[in-house]
Amino acid sequence: MWGGRFSGGPSAVMREINASIPFDKRLWRQDIRASKVHVAMLAAQGIVSEEDAATIREGLGRIAAEYEADGVPENFDLEDIHMTVEARLTELIGPVAGRLHTARSRNDQVATDFRLWVREACEEMEAGLAAFQRALLARAEEHTDTVMPGFTHLQAAQPVTLGHHMMAYYEMAKRDRSRFADARARAAECPLGSAALAGTSFDLDRDRTAGELGFAHPTANSLDAVSDRDFALDYLMAATTASLHLSRLAEEFVIWASQPFGFVKLSDAYSTGSSIMPQKRNPDAAELVRGHAGRIAGCMQALVMVMKGLPLAYAKDTQDDKPPVFEAHDLLALSIAAMTGMVETSDFRRERMRDLAAGGHSTATDFADWLVRAIGLPFREAHHLTGAAVKLAEEKGCDISELDDASLRGLDPRLAEAQLPDLSVEGSVASRMSYGGTAPARVREAIARARKELDQ
Template structure:
């Protein structure tokens, strides 16, 4: 490829470190699509004859068919997928294949191919998010009135509904989707035609190739175009934050499935056993989702560190830009699919959840709110009174709603009989009717709104 400049060949180790075909062969579809668009544009501009363009296009179709059939023969001497495609094209159609590289460099070629691949990866991530969102919405609707403890500091705080809990994760996914969509919009400019770094003296129609490849426009600066990997960072950032959200949900499933919680039973499809303990049912799928988040976060960090010291324009360091993106893509796709399946299949135990919600005197805030609302007590004083009620219940070994009216009036005589009704977990969640609240009425409304806004029916 570049033998005219060098008298000798590279050392064996140099050939090995320089070759990237084992990694970037995943770009073959994008490389052939961009090459076909480039050849068609060269012909339209009179830079390439129509006969040569037709031969190149036909040859590229054949190369694509061969690779799709698993017939790609990897040769480290050819370095990367771009040279493999060009080399095989030359074997098929002869020297005319060499005209394909007119007015382009591997620098703009790889930037274009990589952008096309990442754009497709974003579309896949959006579909995975859609599927998980649909599962969350369906379970939220099913459990709009199922009571569970709402935690802060992993201590029981106030009762909530399971439907409300699921919709919280749906909100995270909405933001995840927006990050992926924003990055797709921002990246959708074509580097093709920027050549090595300075553009080219050929009269290219960069708008034509951009349009043919589904880009919104050509890039504005050739130096930036060949060295830009912001789109990869944007993808990895969106993937990492999505993975963090999946990890948080996975952690909850792991806790809920443990014997001390007992909120869910793990279906066989999403759990494994032990090689020594026949009683075990392990939440391995959830644990792997939690573990995958660490690798995806690491992929983002690896990309940022790779880029931080690079001057303009292209440097060979950028050959290492693809492994973290490919790794994150594969792990995120698995994690989204696994989480969607788990959410859809989890078997909940409402009685255990309700009992846990009632523990810890979780309706104490409701008593304080009753004092503010019905007895005109300042909230700080009401908080103190409710705290004394909690202390009384603990001393008596009772739940808060197990205290009698006499018990409560002994603490503060302003407490009336109707205050007792607010101390059950069901009345607590039913009262939380503020916008975005946990009441079943609000959850049902939120489910309807989510379904109306969703890209996929739930």
């Protein structure tokens, strides 16, 4: 490729460290697509003949068919997917293949290919997250009235509904989808035509190239275009946040499936056994999703470190941009699929969740709120009086919701004639009617809004 300048070949070590074909072969579809658009533009501008352009496009089509059927060959001497395609094109159509690289460099070529791939990956993640949202909605609708403990500090706090809990993850996935959409939108600039770093003296139609490749417009600065990897960082940061959300749900499934909790039984499809303990049902899929989040965050950090000190324009360090993105993409796609499957197939234990929701004095706040509303106490005084009620319940060996009327009225003379509140968990969740609250009526409204969002 650069034999005119070099009289000797690279060492074996240089040959191996310099080759990116083992991982950038993944860009072959984008490379061939961009090459077809590029050569068509060259012909339209009179830079190459229509006959040569047609020959090149036909050859690229044959290469695409070969790669689709047999995969991309790995020849380290050709270094990367771009030279691998060009070398095969030369074998198929002869010297005319050399016209394809007119007015472009591998610098703007790889930036274009990688942007195309990342934009498609954003669409793929959005679709996967939408399926995850639909699974959450289905279970939320099924369990709109199912009462479970709500926790803070992993301590029973207030009763909520399982439907409300599922919808919390729907909202997280909604934000994740918006991040991928934003990343895709910011990647909608086409570097092709920037050449090595300074642009080119050929009369290109960059607007045509950008439009045919699905970009909004060409990049505005050739130096920035060939060295920018913000689009890859945007993707990795969106992937990291999404993986953290999935990991949080995975952690809850691990906890819920444990015997002390017993909130859920995971299906056989997403569980494994033990090589020594025949009774075991391990939540390995959830644990692996939890582990994947660390690897995805590591991929993001890896590219941050690659890019942190690079001067303009292109540097070979940038060849290390693709492995972390590809790895994070594969892990996230698998994690989304696994969590979607777990949500769809898990057996939630309503009675167990309701029993634990009723413990731990979880409706104490309802009593305090009632004291404010019905008796007119300042909240801090109501808080203190409710604490006394909890203490009394503990002395009697029961929950605050199980205290009889006489015990409650004896706490304060102002309660003597009052109509005491319903401190059951069902009454508690039904009362949480503020917008975004856990009341089943509010959860149904949230589900209806969500379905409309997904349909749109």
